[in-house]
Amino acid sequence: MVIKVLLVDDEPLVRAGLRVVLEAQPDIEVVGEAADGAAVVPLVRSLRPDVVAMDVRMPLMDGIEATSAVLRTVAAPPKILVVTTFENDEYVYGALRAGADGFLLKRARPAEIVHAVRLVAEGDSLLFPAAVRELAAAYGRERGGARAREALARAGLTEREEDVLRLMARGLSNAEMAARLVVGTETVKSHVSAILAKLGARDRTQAVIAAYESGFVAPA
Numbered sequence: 529m530v531i532k533v534l535l536v537d538d539e540p541l542v543r544a545g546l547r548v549v550l551e552a553q554p555d556i557e558v559v560g561e562a563a564d565g566a567a568v569v570p571l572v573r574s575l576r577p578d579v580v581a582m583d584v585r586m587p588l589m590d591g592i593e594a595t596s597a598v599l600r601t602v603a604a605p606p607k608i609l610v611v612t613t614f615e616n617d618e619y620v621y622g623a624l625r626a627g628a629d630g631f632l633l634k635r636a637r638p639a640e641i642v643h644a645v646r647l648v649a650e651g652d653s654l655l656f657p658a659a660v661r662e663l664a665a666a667y668g669r670e671r672g673g674a675r676a677r678e679a680l681a682r683a684g685l686t687e688r689e690e691d692v693l694r695l696m697a698r699g700l701s702n703a704e705m706a707a708r709l710v711v712g713t714e715t716v717k718s719h720v721s722a723i724l725a726k727l728g729a730r731d732r733t734q735a736v737i738a739a740y741e742s743g744f745v746a747p748a
Contacts, residue, residue, distance in 0.1 A: 559577055582609070
Protein backbone atom coordinates (compact mmCIF):
# COMPACT_ATOMS: atom_id res chain seq x y z
CA MET A 529 0.00 0.00 0.00
CA VAL A 530 1.33 3.44 -0.97
CA ILE A 531 1.09 6.26 1.60
CA LYS A 532 -0.13 9.45 -0.12
CA VAL A 533 1.31 12.64 1.41
CA LEU A 534 0.35 16.31 1.07
CA LEU A 535 3.12 18.81 1.92
CA VAL A 536 2.14 22.18 3.42
CA ASP A 537 4.85 24.77 4.20
CA ASP A 538 5.39 28.40 3.26
CA GLU A 539 9.08 27.70 2.50
CA PRO A 540 9.55 26.16 -0.98
CA LEU A 541 12.95 24.72 0.00
CA VAL A 542 11.40 22.82 2.92
CA ARG A 543 8.72 21.36 0.65
CA ALA A 544 11.32 20.44 -1.94
CA GLY A 545 13.53 18.75 0.64
CA LEU A 546 10.66 16.74 2.08
CA ARG A 547 9.53 15.71 -1.40
CA VAL A 548 12.99 14.40 -2.32
CA VAL A 549 13.25 12.40 0.91
CA LEU A 550 9.75 10.93 0.77
CA GLU A 551 9.58 10.14 -2.94
CA ALA A 552 12.78 8.12 -2.65
CA GLN A 553 10.66 5.52 -0.82
CA PRO A 554 8.70 2.94 -2.82
CA ASP A 555 5.75 3.05 -0.42
CA ILE A 556 5.34 6.86 -0.24
CA GLU A 557 3.97 9.25 -2.87
CA VAL A 558 3.77 13.05 -2.56
CA VAL A 559 0.43 13.90 -4.17
CA GLY A 560 0.48 17.69 -3.74
CA GLU A 561 1.91 20.81 -2.12
CA ALA A 562 0.57 24.02 -0.59
CA ALA A 563 2.21 27.16 0.78
CA ASP A 564 -0.37 27.94 3.48
CA GLY A 565 -2.87 26.24 5.76
CA ALA A 566 -5.75 28.02 4.05
CA ALA A 567 -5.34 25.72 1.03
CA VAL A 568 -5.37 22.49 3.02
CA VAL A 569 -9.09 21.66 3.21
CA PRO A 570 -9.80 21.86 -0.56
CA LEU A 571 -6.61 19.96 -1.36
CA VAL A 572 -7.42 17.24 1.15
CA ARG A 573 -10.87 16.87 -0.39
CA SER A 574 -9.54 16.63 -3.93
CA LEU A 575 -6.32 14.65 -3.41
CA ARG A 576 -7.41 12.41 -0.48
CA PRO A 577 -3.93 12.10 1.10
CA ASP A 578 -3.28 9.62 3.88
CA VAL A 579 -0.95 12.03 5.69
CA VAL A 580 -0.66 15.83 5.68
CA ALA A 581 2.84 17.02 6.65
CA MET A 582 2.18 20.61 7.65
CA ASP A 583 4.21 23.51 9.03
CA VAL A 584 2.89 24.74 12.36
CA ARG A 585 3.66 28.43 11.67
CA MET A 586 2.39 29.95 8.42
CA PRO A 587 1.36 33.54 7.53
CA LEU A 588 -2.35 33.26 6.67
CA MET A 589 -3.56 30.12 8.45
CA ASP A 590 -1.24 28.28 10.83
CA GLY A 591 -1.08 24.55 11.43
CA ILE A 592 -3.37 24.69 14.46
CA GLU A 593 -6.20 26.37 12.55
CA ALA A 594 -5.68 24.18 9.51
CA THR A 595 -5.75 21.01 11.62
CA SER A 596 -9.01 22.09 13.25
CA ALA A 597 -10.51 22.97 9.87
CA VAL A 598 -9.63 19.59 8.35
CA LEU A 599 -11.00 17.60 11.27
CA ARG A 600 -14.14 19.74 11.46
CA THR A 601 -15.07 19.72 7.80
CA VAL A 602 -13.57 16.65 6.08
CA ALA A 603 -15.15 13.23 6.30
CA ALA A 604 -12.60 10.48 7.07
CA PRO A 605 -9.78 13.03 7.51
CA PRO A 606 -6.12 12.15 6.92
CA LYS A 607 -3.47 11.82 9.59
CA ILE A 608 -1.79 15.15 10.31
CA LEU A 609 1.93 15.43 10.98
CA VAL A 610 2.99 18.87 12.17
CA VAL A 611 6.39 20.02 10.92
CA THR A 612 8.22 22.43 13.23
CA THR A 613 11.58 24.08 13.88
CA PHE A 614 11.42 23.74 17.67
CA GLU A 615 9.95 20.73 19.47
CA ASN A 616 9.30 22.55 22.75
CA ASP A 617 6.85 24.94 21.13
CA GLU A 618 3.42 25.89 22.45
CA TYR A 619 2.18 25.98 18.84
CA VAL A 620 3.08 22.30 18.48
CA TYR A 621 1.21 21.39 21.64
CA GLY A 622 -1.76 23.43 20.40
CA ALA A 623 -1.75 21.49 17.13
CA LEU A 624 -1.63 18.16 18.96
CA ARG A 625 -4.53 19.23 21.14
CA ALA A 626 -6.41 20.30 18.02
CA GLY A 627 -6.09 16.78 16.64
CA ALA A 628 -2.70 16.47 14.95
CA ASP A 629 -1.32 12.94 15.18
CA GLY A 630 2.31 13.83 15.79
CA PHE A 631 5.09 16.24 14.92
CA LEU A 632 8.35 16.22 13.03
CA LEU A 633 11.38 18.49 13.35
CA LYS A 634 12.56 20.26 10.19
CA ARG A 635 16.13 19.30 11.05
CA ALA A 636 15.23 15.60 11.25
CA ARG A 637 17.36 13.14 9.31
CA PRO A 638 15.83 11.55 6.19
CA ALA A 639 15.33 8.20 7.95
CA GLU A 640 13.49 9.96 10.80
CA ILE A 641 11.22 11.77 8.34
CA VAL A 642 10.29 8.54 6.59
CA HIS A 643 9.76 6.75 9.90
CA ALA A 644 7.49 9.54 11.17
CA VAL A 645 5.29 9.43 8.06
CA ARG A 646 4.97 5.65 8.19
CA LEU A 647 4.30 5.55 11.93
CA VAL A 648 1.63 8.25 11.77
CA ALA A 649 0.00 6.56 8.77
CA GLU A 650 -0.15 3.23 10.61
CA GLY A 651 -1.40 4.82 13.86
CA ASP A 652 -0.01 1.89 15.82
CA SER A 653 2.09 3.76 18.38
CA LEU A 654 2.85 7.24 19.64
CA LEU A 655 5.40 9.28 17.68
CA PHE A 656 8.23 10.72 19.83
CA PRO A 657 6.61 9.92 23.23
CA ALA A 658 9.42 11.58 25.22
CA ALA A 659 8.91 14.84 23.32
CA VAL A 660 5.13 14.67 23.85
CA ARG A 661 5.83 14.12 27.54
CA GLU A 662 8.03 17.25 27.61
CA LEU A 663 5.35 19.30 25.87
CA ALA A 664 2.77 18.08 28.37
CA ALA A 665 5.06 19.05 31.24
CA ALA A 666 5.51 22.53 29.78
CA TYR A 667 1.95 23.32 28.69
CA GLY A 668 -0.41 20.55 29.78
CA ARG A 669 -1.05 21.64 33.34
CA GLU A 670 -2.38 25.07 32.36
CA ARG A 671 -4.53 23.57 29.58
CA GLY A 672 -5.84 20.68 31.70
CA GLY A 673 -6.68 20.79 35.38
CA ALA A 674 -10.04 20.01 36.96
CA ARG A 675 -11.92 19.76 33.66
CA ALA A 676 -9.48 17.16 32.32
CA ARG A 677 -9.66 15.17 35.57
CA GLU A 678 -13.45 15.19 35.47
CA ALA A 679 -13.47 14.04 31.84
CA LEU A 680 -11.17 11.14 32.65
CA ALA A 681 -13.30 10.16 35.65
CA ARG A 682 -16.46 10.22 33.52
CA ALA A 683 -14.79 7.96 30.96
CA GLY A 684 -14.90 5.10 33.46
CA LEU A 685 -11.85 3.22 32.17
CA THR A 686 -11.44 -0.32 33.42
CA GLU A 687 -8.28 -1.31 35.29
CA ARG A 688 -6.89 -3.02 32.19
CA GLU A 689 -7.72 0.01 30.01
CA GLU A 690 -5.83 2.17 32.50
CA ASP A 691 -2.83 -0.15 32.15
CA VAL A 692 -3.02 0.16 28.37
CA LEU A 693 -3.26 3.97 28.53
CA ARG A 694 -0.13 4.14 30.68
CA LEU A 695 1.76 1.99 28.18
CA MET A 696 0.42 4.08 25.29
CA ALA A 697 1.84 7.17 26.97
CA ARG A 698 5.25 5.50 27.02
CA GLY A 699 5.02 5.03 23.26
CA LEU A 700 4.64 1.26 23.12
CA SER A 701 3.13 -0.25 19.98
CA ASN A 702 0.19 -2.64 20.08
CA ALA A 703 2.55 -5.61 19.73
CA GLU A 704 4.78 -4.34 22.54
CA MET A 705 1.80 -3.77 24.82
CA ALA A 706 0.50 -7.24 24.05
CA ALA A 707 3.84 -8.76 25.04
CA ARG A 708 4.01 -6.68 28.22
CA LEU A 709 0.46 -7.56 29.28
CA VAL A 710 0.70 -11.19 28.06
CA VAL A 711 -2.39 -10.90 25.86
CA GLY A 712 -3.06 -11.05 22.12
CA THR A 713 -2.56 -8.07 19.82
CA GLU A 714 -6.25 -8.07 18.91
CA THR A 715 -7.10 -7.78 22.60
CA VAL A 716 -4.86 -4.72 22.88
CA LYS A 717 -6.47 -3.20 19.79
CA SER A 718 -9.88 -3.68 21.41
CA HIS A 719 -8.69 -1.96 24.59
CA VAL A 720 -7.21 0.95 22.59
CA SER A 721 -10.47 1.39 20.65
CA ALA A 722 -12.45 1.37 23.89
CA ILE A 723 -10.14 3.96 25.45
CA LEU A 724 -10.45 6.29 22.45
CA ALA A 725 -14.24 5.94 22.44
CA LYS A 726 -14.59 6.57 26.16
CA LEU A 727 -12.29 9.60 26.09
CA GLY A 728 -13.76 10.95 22.85
CA ALA A 729 -10.24 11.01 21.42
CA ARG A 730 -9.48 10.96 17.67
CA ASP A 731 -6.43 8.76 18.18
CA ARG A 732 -3.87 7.66 20.74
CA THR A 733 -2.02 11.01 20.66
CA GLN A 734 -5.11 12.85 21.94
CA ALA A 735 -5.77 10.07 24.46
CA VAL A 736 -2.25 10.40 25.83
CA ILE A 737 -2.55 14.20 26.03
CA ALA A 738 -5.78 13.76 28.01
CA ALA A 739 -3.95 11.35 30.33
CA TYR A 740 -1.19 13.88 30.96
CA GLU A 741 -3.49 16.90 31.35
CA SER A 742 -5.69 15.05 33.85
CA GLY A 743 -2.69 14.01 35.93
CA PHE A 744 -3.42 10.33 35.31
CA VAL A 745 0.08 10.02 33.84
CA ALA A 746 2.86 12.23 35.23
CA PRO A 747 4.91 14.09 32.57
CA ALA A 748 8.16 13.75 34.51
